[in-house]
Amino acid sequence: MSGHLIFENVTRRFGSFTAVSDVTLEIRRGESFSLLGPSGCGKTTLLRMAAGFDTPDKGRILLNGKDITTLPPDKRPVNTVFQNYALFPHLSVRDNIAFGPKIARRAKAEITREVDRMLELVDLASHADKKPAQLSGGQKQRVAIARALVNKPEVLLLDEPLAALDLKLRQRLLVELDAIHDEVGITFVYVTHDQSEAMSFSDRIAVMNKGGIEQIGLPAEIYETPRSSFVAAFIGDTNFIDGRITEAIDGRFSRCEVDGLGAITIDNDKPVKPGDKVHLSIRPEKLVVSRGEPAAAPTQNAVSGIVEDVIYFGSHTRYWVRCGEWRLCAEVQHRTFLLDETPPTWGDTVWLRWQANDGFLLDQYRAEDEELLTLPEE
Amino acid sequence: MKRLRELLGTAPSFLWLTAFVLLPVIMIFAIAFKPTLPGGEVGEGWSLDAVKALLDPSYPILLWRTVWVSAVVTALCVAVSLPVAYAMARLSSAWRSRVLLLVIVPFWTNFVIRVFAWQQVLHAQGWLADGLRSIGFLGENDRLLGNAFAVVLVSVYTYLPFGILPLFAAAEKFDFALLDAARDLGAKAFRTFTSVFIPGIRQGIITAIVVIFIPMLGSYVVPDMVGGADSQMIGNKIAQRNFSDRNLPQAAALSAALTLLVMVPMALKRKGERA
Numbered sequence: 001m002s003g004h005l006i007f008e009n010v011t012r013r014f015g016s017f018t019a020v021s022d023v024t025l026e027i028r029r030g031e032s033f034s035l036l037g038p039s040g041c042g043k044t045t046l047l048r049m050a051a052g053f054d055t056p057d058k059g060r061i062l063l064n065g066k067d068i069t070t071l072p073p074d075k076r077p078v079n080t081v082f083q084n085y086a087l088f089p090h091l092s093v094r095d096n097i098a099f100g101p102k103i104a105r106r107a108k109a110e111i112t113r114e115v116d117r118m119l120e121l122v123d124l125a126s127h128a129d130k131k132p133a134q135l136s137g138g139q140k141q142r143v144a145i146a147r148a149l150v151n152k153p154e155v156l157l158l159d160e161p162l163a164a165l166d167l168k169l170r171q172r173l174l175v176e177l178d179a180i181h182d183e184v185g186i187t188f189v190y191v192t193h194d195q196s197e198a199m200s201f202s203d204r205i206a207v208m209n210k211g212g213i214e215q216i217g218l219p220a221e222i223y224e225t226p227r228s229s230f231v232a233a234f235i236g237d238t239n240f241i242d243g244r245i246t247e248a249i250d251g252r253f254s255r256c257e258v259d260g261l262g263a264i265t266i267d268n269d270k271p272v273k274p275g276d277k278v279h280l281s282i283r284p285e286k287l288v289v290s291r292g293e294p295a296a297a298p299t300q301n302a303v304s305g306i307v308e309d310v311i312y313f314g315s316h317t318r319y320w321v322r323c324g325e326w327r328l329c330a331e332v333q334h335r336t337f338l339l340d341e342t343p344p345t346w347g348d349t350v351w352l353r354w355q356a357n358d359g360f361l362l363d364q365y366r367a368e369d370e371e372l373l374t375l376p377e378e
Numbered sequence: 379m380k381r382l383r384e385l386l387g388t389a390p391s392f393l394w395l396t397a398f399v400l401l402p403v404i405m406i407f408a409i410a411f412k413p414t415l416p417g418g419e420v421g422e423g424w425s426l427d428a429v430k431a432l433l434d435p436s437y438p439i440l441l442w443r444t445v446w447v448s449a450v451v452t453a454l455c456v457a458v459s460l461p462v463a464y465a466m467a468r469l470s471s472a473w474r475s476r477v478l479l480l481v482i483v484p485f486w487t488n489f490v491i492r493v494f495a496w497q498q499v500l501h502a503q504g505w506l507a508d509g510l511r512s513i514g515f516l517g518e519n520d521r522l523l524g525n526a527f528a529v530v531l532v533s534v535y536t537y538l539p540f541g542i543l544p545l546f547a548a549a550e551k552f553d554f555a556l557l558d559a560a561r562d563l564g565a566k567a568f569r570t571f572t573s574v575f576i577p578g579i580r581q582g583i584i585t586a587i588v589v590i591f592i593p594m595l596g597s598y599v600v601p602d603m604v605g606g607a608d609s610q611m612i613g614n615k616i617a618q619r620n621f622s623d624r625n626l627p628q629a630a631a632l633s634a635a636l637t638l639l640v641m642v643p644m645a646l647k648r649k650g651e652r653a
Contacts, residue, residue, distance in 0.1 A: 053558055073561040086559035090577040100563035151563065 003062075004029035004187050005050060005155050010059035012045050019045040020056070021211035027155075032181050032188040034198035037208035038234065043191045046208075047157050050189065051080045063154065074103075079148035080157040084164060085140045087132040093143050094119070094128040100151040118146040121180065138169045145180065155187045162197060174201055195235045199223065207231050223283075225269070228364040232281040233372035239287070239328045240370060241280045241359075245272050253299060253356055256280075260325030264301040267357040279365035286358035287330035289319055289344060294353045302353040303328075307344050309376045317343065320376060321352055328352060329375070403637060409630035418624030428627035432635060437615075441639075444611040447526060447601075448594035451533040455590050456583060458534070459541035463582070464575065466542075467549035478546070481539050489536070493603050496532045497523065500604065524606035532604050533594060541586045548582025549575075584650045592640050612636055 003026030012020040020042040035043040048054040052073035122142035226232035243258035305323030413425035500522040510516035560570040598613030619629035
């Protein structure tokens, strides 16, 4: 393998609980990589093992091809931005940032220069002499980043770095973090449970669940081609439809019979043959809502139903539409001035249509993952 | 109106402190300036005799010994309490309360009885002295009892809980993620302890120093019971002036001098709290 930071068959158990189960992962030099998953999925344990605070029961961790599995944290060219910042309360901002270089016994003038450069990078030069308690959450966050980066680590580990901040600040810091990553160019490993943070910040994402990795890929791959129902439901919202293949139309498309909905055309995202049971994920924004019946087209599906729930978000509206036994969620983007229109509302009959290749066939489906969806109560 | 309510609210503690702290202290300072009658009573009028007696050439040695014994005991108590408090704060809450109980249990036995017990343990014919002598750690004429060593040992034993409890209270509130952060930034375990943990529980350390050092300065029972002639402290001299010499003004003058001495660490603590 040629990755920068590599986890090789890593397993970590706490008593009878397996926090990380046989994870193999390769993070490339200079990329911003996210470990994304719900709490308890093992992402933080994985990060702590990379930092050296924890040791795998099985497997190896390699950095630059060198085995660092049992190296203590102070010997690793890796630094961490902690979830609650973990700034030293008795030290000023400047001394917090200088902590690492002082331990490394760098020359005084060099430390001053490097700390000043970092203060500039995170835009905190005017707060250098304040104590952490005098800073806002966002400022503390930036000190924590500066304190880690001043050591010129090969890898920067970020443990839910924005979780304690409010939404607007989180979005702004995310942009700043991205700019910092572009500027320093080192490998970032970012742990989060927030899919939008992971999507917007990362070059690649590993989605974790129950100690294992469900899928690794580009943000768009993860979103558009989820391998499992867990990934589909955890990253954004989706509609799960299950049916049975009845006939192969050509190499690319098949007919699929869905109980309570009728026959639909699907894209063969994986090899299927008549008789197979399949699970389809269709993102709400792929469903187009119209009042009239759409004109038939060969690879287009259309179903009609009654609007049961409407939730308005400003830029878009979500409709939950009852179609036979199914309740489908459709998202309508408002590209025009909404008050000039009369959008569908509760009780209206509407048509939902989608292209066959807008759905995606899942490799793996578990009914419990439906719980992750933001479906309103029936 | 609000001011009145504030005054009323603090009145009980103010009256208490006035009646049981301020007035007695003023009385001690006043008696120091009174003459002594041959029968031991405090005389009429004013006199500087007792204050002048503070210039007794034996006092500076006594004062110096009192300060260093107190300082050594305080330092040893804090040094032992630091790792104990650290370990206790890292225990699960069930184990933490059990260990806390063990720290407090000795208080349930009378203090004088505990010092008596130490007398037996350190006795020249006791098992400890015999044992140390048999492995050559103790010379034929060396004593474990009746010297400054015994005073320091028994004092450390007595005051250890007063070190452990404030340090533990501070350590319990300490954010242990800070230790991870220090390790992450390249610090070794010991450096992490000294430059992150110790500053982090600084307030607890100051409290421990004050609650050990100040009562130690007034130590009387321990040097009296396990110390010898060359390990007496100011407290013993005050007792001697009072009980044997029947010279209350001189005892009061010594007490007043000790009170002024105690002000120094108190002022230090206040300064530390403000910083």
